[in-house]
Amino acid sequence: MIKNPKDFKLGVGFIAFCIFCLFYLIPNQVGGISEAASLLPILITIFIAALSVSLIFSSIRLEPAGDSEPHPVKTSKPKTLMMVIGIMIAYAWLMDVIGFLLCSFSAMIALFFTFGVKNYKKMTIIIFVTLGVLYVTFEKLLMAPLPVGSFIERFLD
Amino acid sequence: MWELLGQAASNSLTVNNFFGSCIGIFLGSLLGAIPGLNGTMAIALLIPITFTWSPLFSIAMLIGCWKGSVYGGSISAILLNAPGTPEAAATAFDGYPLTQQGKAGKALKMALYASVIGSIISDMLLFGAAPPIAALALMFGPPELAMLILFALIVVAGTGSRSHIKGLLSTAFGVLLASVGLDPVTTQRRFTFDSLDLDAGIGLLAMLIGLLVMSEMLIQMEEGWDQSEGKTLKRSADPADSKVSWPELKRCLGTIFRSSLLGSFCGALPGVGSITAAFMGYDQAKRTSKNPEVFGKGELKGVAAPEAANNAVCGAALIPMVTLGIPGSLSVAVIMGAFMIHGLAPGPMLMVEHPEIIYGMFMLLILSDFFMLIIPLPLMKIGLSVIQVPRAYLFPVILILCGIGAYGTHQNMFDVKVMVFFGVLGYLLKKWGLSPAALLIAFILGPMAEVYLRQGLMMSGGDPSIFFTRPIALLFFLLSMATVVWTAWRRRSKRADQA
Numbered sequence: 280m281i282k283n284p285k286d287f288k289l290g291v292g293f294i295a296f297c298i299f300c301l302f303y304l305i306p307n308q309v310g311g312i313s314e315a316a317s318l319l320p321i322l323i324t325i326f327i328a329a330l331s332v333s334l335i336f337s338s339i340r341l342e343p344a345g346d347s348e349p350h351p352v353k354t355s356k357p358k359t360l361m362m363v364i365g366i367m368i369a370y371a372w373l374m375d376v377i378g379f380l381l382c383s384f385s386a387m388i389a390l391f392f393t394f395g396v397k398n399y400k401k402m403t404i405i406i407f408v409t410l411g412v413l414y415v416t417f418e419k420l421l422m423a424p425l426p427v428g429s430f431i432e433r434f435l436d
Numbered sequence: 437m438w439e440l441l442g443q444a445a446s447n448s449l450t451v452n453n454f455f456g457s458c459i460g461i462f463l464g465s466l467l468g469a470i471p472g473l474n475g476t477m478a479i480a481l482l483i484p485i486t487f488t489w490s491p492l493f494s495i496a497m498l499i500g501c502w503k504g505s506v507y508g509g510s511i512s513a514i515l516l517n518a519p520g521t522p523e524a525a526a527t528a529f530d531g532y533p534l535t536q537q538g539k540a541g542k543a544l545k546m547a548l549y550a551s552v553i554g555s556i557i558s559d560m561l562l563f564g565a566a567p568p569i570a571a572l573a574l575m576f577g578p579p580e581l582a583m584l585i586l587f588a589l590i591v592v593a594g595t596g597s598r599s600h601i602k603g604l605l606s607t608a609f610g611v612l613l614a615s616v617g618l619d620p621v622t623t624q625r626r627f628t629f630d631s632l633d634l635d636a637g638i639g640l641l642a643m644l645i646g647l648l649v650m651s652e653m654l655i656q657m658e659e660g661w662d663q664s665e666g667k668t669l670k671r672s673a674d675p676a677d678s679k680v681s682w683p684e685l686k687r688c689l690g691t692i693f694r695s696s697l698l699g700s701f702c703g704a705l706p707g708v709g710s711i712t713a714a715f716m717g718y719d720q721a722k723r724t725s726k727n728p729e730v731f732g733k734g735e736l737k738g739v740a741a742p743e744a745a746n747n748a749v750c751g752a753a754l755i756p757m758v759t760l761g762i763p764g765s766l767s768v769a770v771i772m773g774a775f776m777i778h779g780l781a782p783g784p785m786l787m788v789e790h791p792e793i794i795y796g797m798f799m800l801l802i803l804s805d806f807f808m809l810i811i812p813l814p815l816m817k818i819g820l821s822v823i824q825v826p827r828a829y830l831f832p833v834i835l836i837l838c839g840i841g842a843y844g845t846h847q848n849m850f851d852v853k854v855m856v857f858f859g860v861l862g863y864l865l866k867k868w869g870l871s872p873a874a875l876l877i878a879f880i881l882g883p884m885a886e887v888y889l890r891q892g893l894m895m896s897g898g899d900p901s902i903f904f905t906r907p908i909a910l911l912f913f914l915l916s917m918a919t920v921v922w923t924a925w926r927r928r929s930k931r932a933d934q935a
Contacts, residue, residue: 285868286869289868289869300612308625308626308628309624309627315619316621316622316624319889320626323608323612324612327605330601330605331605334605337599337601360654364856367856368856370856371839371855374843374849374852383839383840386835387832390831391829391832394828394831395828402829405832409837410836413837413840417844423844423847424847425843426843426849
């Protein structure tokens with residue numbers, strides 16, 4: 280009988296990860312066992328596997344401690360969470376295409392709407408101040424160019 | 437000696453140098469508080485301005501900037517859980533919970549006092565014991581450093597996770613992630629999936645911002661906040677929650693003193709640095725506490741310890757530079773460059789040829805500690821008003837700052853993707869009870885551990901006994917094993933008590 284199913288699943292997941300690393304990832308992405316570059320990844324993977332086995336054993340033997348789960352799963356805002364992750368993924372991928380200003384502007388608007396902000400005046404001021412400060416700091420003070428975006432570059436050309 | 441000190445004092449203790457030090461501290465604190473900009477960048481930005489100024493004025497400004505940036509990192513770490521600099525990451529563990537309890541002012545002031553005390557202790561050590569400490573640091577070869585880092589890794593495994601196995605798992609996973617990129621010895625590609633972006637490895641700052649900031653935002657979003665009431669992080673109306681009382685400071689003094697010594701020791705060792713010192717300082721505070729369970733929930737010692745340790749690195753990191761000409765950290769390497777630009781070659785001869793500059797620098801260092809008590813106060817006030825902003829307005833700004841902070845270091849969009857990836861991973865790690873903090877510090881120490889391990893093996897022709905036969909290396913190995921056994925025993929006895 281497993282007393283802590285969550286840790287049991289975690290241990291099994293890590294063992295699967297270690298098997299994947301040892302038999303596929305390390306041979307293909309690093310090199311053979313005899314190569315010096317493989318020494319640390321192999322040692323660490325074996326160590327992770329050993330720890331995973333001990334995690335599985337402890338999950339079978341021991342009940343979860345009352346405070347062992349610092350962030351228990353709550354589902355009060357799953358939609359907001361998924362929306363924010365989606366916006367951030369789109370932000371990271373689209374900045375290359377549409378540039379810092381347009382991308383950050385769109386991402387901030389999307390984030391404000393996701394969080395239920397309805398005061399458009401405040402929202403606009405915050406967006407312009409944030410982007411303005413960042414633009415001046417990076418472009419003018421630090422001379423660190425912000426991405427213009429391939430689409431915008433082509434459009435400007 | 438007294439004549440020399442008098443000459444150094446008349447050279448260094450001038451209004452101009454005080455002014456330089458104050459400007460440096462202000463700029464350093466400001467830049468340090470912005471995630472994505474760190475002390476090294478701030479110093480590098482200032483160096484071109486100092487070309488034509490006197491060496492002592494320039495050094496006063498650069499050192500002030502460095503010290504200010506180390507403290508500045510803690511402002512955003514405490515207020516937003518977004519460490520401005522990597523060395524402030526450990527400060528966020530207890531600093532942010534204090535902010536959530538409405539005690540941001542208290543946390544910021546404790547961080548400031550601990551930073552100043554740590555800095556003074558370290559500068560005193562530099563002043564009095566530079567040559568013997570440098571000689572001790574020189575006794576550390578690759579095997580000793582490898583074992584020191586092993587000890588540090590075992591120590592940090594106890595950070596953040598309540599299960600020792602999960603702490604060790606997080607640490608090991610961090611070391612594995614650190615092996616992504618070019619092999620440090622053979623430059624062979626590892627886990628790069630043929631991507632040029634991964635050749636240099638995973639960007640530290642991008643990973644740090646993702647793991648600590650974005651993941652925390654996701655956790656808070658999921659837990660939800662009441663749109664009508666809980667929009668802002670509350671600030672306590674009790675004035676006692678905005679200051680540090682003498683009994684509170686007295687309670688933390690032992691921790692601050694120990695962390696300062698630890699930080700000074702780490703600073704004197706080339707390559708170990710303030711990030712390691714901060715995490716080790718935090719861990720020693722937790723281990724020596726009678727109530728370790730309160731750490732991570734808003735314990736003042738949890739703010740004081742890492743801040744004292746990371747600021748204590750500053751003075752001590754100058755020891756190998758001044759005495760041996762070896763930069764102890766990246767920031768010191770940049771300051772060393774400034775010395776050279778002014779025609780001063782750091783090393784043993786500098787003490788002989790320009791003692792007035794060296795002793796003048798020592799005096800300015802100590803003086804800058806006292807300026808540190810005043811200069812960052814306006815920034816603290818601005819920061820405190822930021823937390824009054826409703827979270828629905830604050831979170832989008834922080835998320836965009838995360839993106840641009842990740843981009844800023846290398847001006848590379850790949851780092852923004854890395855930040856988002858680690859944001860989601862950090863969220864999942866927290867859900868699984870693993871420790872993003874342990875993973876992060878292992879990621880930082882991992883490459884050093886590998887280099888020293890392999891250098892040690894090269895020294896011995898592949899014989900691993902070199903790590904167990906040299907006295908200092910053996911000492912650290914035994915300490916590591918003792919830590920594992922002690923931690924396991926303590927957790928077991930705690931569990932037995934609960935049962």
